[in-house]
Amino acid sequence: xxxxxxxxxxxxxxxxxxxxxxxxxxxxxxxxxxxxxxxxxxxxxxxxxxxxxxxxxxxxxxxxxxxxxxxxxxxxxxxxxxxxxxxxxxxxxxxxxxxxxxxxxxxxxxxxxxxxxxxxxxxxxxxxxxxxxxxxxxxxxxxxxxxxxxxxxxxxxxxxxxxxxxxxxxxxxxxxxxxxxxxxxxxxxxxxxxxxxxxxxxxxxxxxxxxxxxxxxxxxxxxxxxxxxxxxxxxxxxxxxxxxxxxxxxxxxxxxxxxxxxxxxxxxxxxxxxxxxxxxxxxxxxxxxxxxxxxxxxxxxxxxxxxxxxxxxxxxxxxxxxxxxxxxxxxxxx
Numbered sequence: 299x300x301x302x303x304x305x306x307x308x309x310x311x312x313x314x315x316x317x318x319x320x321x322x323x324x325x326x327x328x329x330x331x332x333x334x335x336x337x338x339x340x341x342x343x344x345x346x347x348x349x350x351x352x353x354x355x356x357x358x359x360x361x362x363x364x365x366x367x368x369x370x371x372x373x374x375x376x377x378x379x380x381x382x383x384x385x386x387x388x389x390x391x392x393x394x395x396x397x398x399x400x401x402x403x404x405x406x407x408x409x410x411x412x413x414x415x416x417x418x419x420x421x422x423x424x425x426x427x428x429x430x431x432x433x434x435x436x437x438x439x440x441x442x443x444x445x446x447x448x449x450x451x452x453x454x455x456x457x458x459x460x461x462x463x464x465x466x467x468x469x470x471x472x473x474x475x476x477x478x479x480x481x482x483x484x485x486x487x488x489x490x491x492x493x494x495x496x497x498x499x500x501x502x503x504x505x506x507x508x509x510x511x512x513x514x515x516x517x518x519x520x521x522x523x524x525x526x527x528x529x530x531x532x533x534x535x536x537x538x539x540x541x542x543x544x545x546x547x548x549x550x551x552x553x554x555x556x557x558x559x560x561x562x563x564x565x566x567x568x569x570x571x572x573x574x575x576x577x578x579x580x581x582x583x584x585x586x587x588x589x590x591x592x593x594x595x596x597x598x599x600x601x602x603x604x605x606x607x608x609x610x611x612x613x614x615x616x617x618x619x620x621x622x623x624x625x626x627x628x629x630x631x632x
Contacts, residue, residue: 302354302373304330304608307341308380308601309359320598321357323605328612330354340569343367350374355608357601358387363399365391376611378604381591382406382459383540384621385513393625400607402600403619404459409593410510411463413586414538417562418506421534421584422447424560445505445534445559447471453504455497455520456511456539457483464508465490476500501528506536513540523548532559538590541566550576553583564590 304324306317321332335349341361350356350371358379368374368391377387379401392399420426422445431440452468454461457479465475465487475492482494501507507529511517521535522545529535535558537544546567552558554576562584563577569588577583591600607617616626 300325300331301329301612302331303352304328304332304355304357305349305353306332306334306357307349307359307361308357308604309340320601321605323609324355328355328609330608330612347371355612357604357608360386363387363392365394368392368395368397371395371397376400376608376617378607378617380600380604383513385540385542389622393622396625396628398611398617398620398625398629399622400604400611400617400619401621402603405599405603406591406593406596407459407463409596410460410538410590411467412593413564413590414460414464414508414510414536415467417538417564417584417586418508418534418536419447421536421560421562421582422506424582426584427581445532447473447506450474450505451476451503453477453500453507454492455479455500455507455509457487457492457494458510460539461510462486462490464510465492473506476503498525498528501525502530504529504533506534508536509539509543511539511543513542518542519545521545521549523551526552526557529558531557534559535561535563537562538564541569541571546575546577550580553577553580560584564588 306321317334324330324332343362343364343366346361346367347370352373354373355376355378358377360383363377363386365388374397376398377392382401382403384401387399389399424444428440448471451474454464454475454477457477461477468475469490475490476495477492478495478497478500487494509521511520520543526548535549549561553561560582564586565588578585610617
């Protein structure tokens with residue numbers, strides 16, 4: 299008899315041809331029955347509670363792990379995120395319930411950084427707008443001036459794993475790199491030629507402002523009306539982190555009023571988003587469906603890391619990248 303159920307809910311495997319082999323180590327090494335329940339929509343709290351009966355470990359997406367969920371999940375021992383963000387997990391409630399929470403720190407950093415530069419370039423060069431009209435026969439009317447990157451200033455809010463990878467790629471375009479982070483890594487910044495400045499100064503000087511900070515109460519709506527009012531005309535906003543970091547209404551108003559020139563957004567406050575929002579009809583906005591972390595290598599890396607965390611913990615060892623280490627104060631793990 300398996301020792302319990304490993305429930306796989308991560309949406310990273312949506313449209314994945316055959317994920318069963320990927321999860322075989324959970325049954326072979328951790329003696330778990332693997333249940334795949336990969337869906338496109340995020341589960342509600344009630345759906346999650348019902349699904350957690352008999353579950354020991356979850357390879358988790360962004361479903362809501364609330365205090366009520368942890369109180370109801372008597373068998374649950376570990377939630378292993380196949381991603382980085384933790385805003386959907388109440389860590390205090392997890393710790394109080396003796397549930398270990400891990401995430402895949404850095405495993406998708408390159409993929410997100412590449413996507414950041416891709417949509418930044420697409421916005422600067424107006425590629426979606428240009429291609430759509432060109433395919434319909436337009437020629438001279440789409441031969442318009444396009445924003446360059448060389449010599450322009452990239453402002454990076456958050457200089458962690460992803461922010462650093464973005465900086466490295468921006469340096470290859472000969473961009474000036476300014477960054478804000480409350481815990482600056484001066485050595486890495488020196489490697490890529492980045493300079494640390496206060497938040498408001500980065501916003502004032504940036505031609506392109508991208509966000510790579512975690513979504514916590516202090517960063518909710520970070521790029522809002524106040525910060526946008528500091529940005530220079532002709533600048534761009536880029537977000538591949540969490541939708542709640544950007545005030546979508548404020549960005550739409552700034553675009554509509556000519557305060558900024560364009561935006562490139564991969565994440566939204568609600569997902570799936572409200573497609574009736576004005577941002578979806580603006581020609582100077584590049585939009586992608588929370589795809590930045592979906593590079594083929596990144597999917598494998600994040601899911602395998604999540605699996606490793608489960609196996610390590612159920613073998614009696616501390617797994618890597620635990621985000622609520624205080625939980626070990628009440629667990630018999632060295």
